[in-house]
Amino acid sequence: MNQEQIKSFWNDHPCGDHIVGGLHQRFDDDYERFFAAYDAWRYDQESHIPAMLDRVDWRGKRVLEIGLGQGAESEQLIRRGALWSGLDLTDESVDRVRTRLAARALPYEDLRQGSVLDIPWADDSFDLVFSHGVLHHVPDVHRAQAEIHRVLRPGGALVAMLYARHSLNYQVSIRLVRRAALAAAYPLRHSGRLARAPMLRQHLDNAERVGLRHYLALDTFTHRSTDGPLNPFARVYSTQDARRDFPSFELVAASKCYLHAPPLPVRRLSLSGRRMGWHLWVRLDARPESTPAQGVPAETAWTDEFGEVSL
Incomplete structure (x- = not known):
């Protein structure tokens, strides 16, 4: 598996595009209609996202978002006061997000096409890095997390959503x-x-x-079962897996959301995703350069909720 295969897949299948009919198909390149339909679908399906974002103080922080999709969370972060920059592996996503932000006259710092394996910013550039549903698609996640650590300022943090193993x-x-x-x-x-x-x-x-x-x-x-049968790579995470794969960081908070298990009709059930949700949100604080990661502790009961450990 190589990065070009992953790039090709996501360039041809931008996140969520097919679910609402396709920007270049059903919407005939009408970006405004497409974004409205996409956002309505996304925040109906994943209604927890705005509340999860509200648990982080983005105001005035230099924020790098890695993996942009249709730019829905990019817009959310900017509206919450982030000094936002974005990075995506694909030209398609970068073009869509640039169009979204311009149409809404939303201010941002920078927007680039590039790889998380070689982040095109200098050391100590950001206060926070945000990545929703992306890092579990990166085979060389150890290199990716080292690059994220490099561009974070001392005391910075990574907030990420990863697919949950215990879901x-x-x-x-x-x-x-x-x-x-x-x-x-x-x-x-x-x-x-x-x-x-x-x-x-x-x-x-x-x-x-x-x-x-x-x-x-x-x-x-x-x-082949997370983002369609053509998806080239995905992995799932427990909190223990996150500690292992992000050794440059300390896991300080975690929470699960989004009860989702097709073809099972779980949306009809009035159940929380707190125990068996598909989305594992984590906050990982950057370790000082001289502080090595400790041994990976055993997985414990689910007590480290975002609501109990401030982001």
Whole structure:
């Protein structure tokens, strides 16, 4: 897996684009209509995001956002007073975010195309780094976190959303339900009965190409089950995993949100995502250069909520 493959996928499949019909398809490049539809969908599905952002004091802080998607959170951060700069691996996302911010006359510091593996800013440039749903798609996350640490000022912090290992989506939907469904459908892959299920059809094509057993191996299947069957890379995180993969930081707060586990109809249930939510929000404070990471502590009960540990 290399960065060019990841860049190509996200350039062709900007986050959430297909769900509302596509900027270049249904909306015929009408950016305002597209952004309105996208934001309405996003904050209906993930209504916790604004409240989570409100737990951080962004005002007057130099903030770097890594991975921009459609710029929905970029706009939220700027409206909360951040001195915002943005970085995305793809030209497509950079162009969309630039268009969004210009249309809304929102001020910002800088916006660049580039890689988290080689962040194009000087040392000690930012007070905070924010990344929502991006770092779990970076294979060389150790290098990425070192680069984030480099551009943070002393006392800076990374606030990130990572896919949660201890979630209903991963433990039940991905590990059990979806793999079982694919195994059951595999003998029917040439029957024509699945023509109206394009996502399942793509999974079956993937499985036939590499072999069903290999495709259903959990490491492989996880990549293809978080952001569509063509997604090249994804991983999931517990708080222990976050401590391991971000050794230049100290994990000081964590919270889970967003009960999401397709095809299970969990949105109909009045349940909180606090225990089994798909989104793990973490605050990681940058360690001083001379302070090595300590041994990874065992995972503990879920008591380190954002509400209890201030961001």
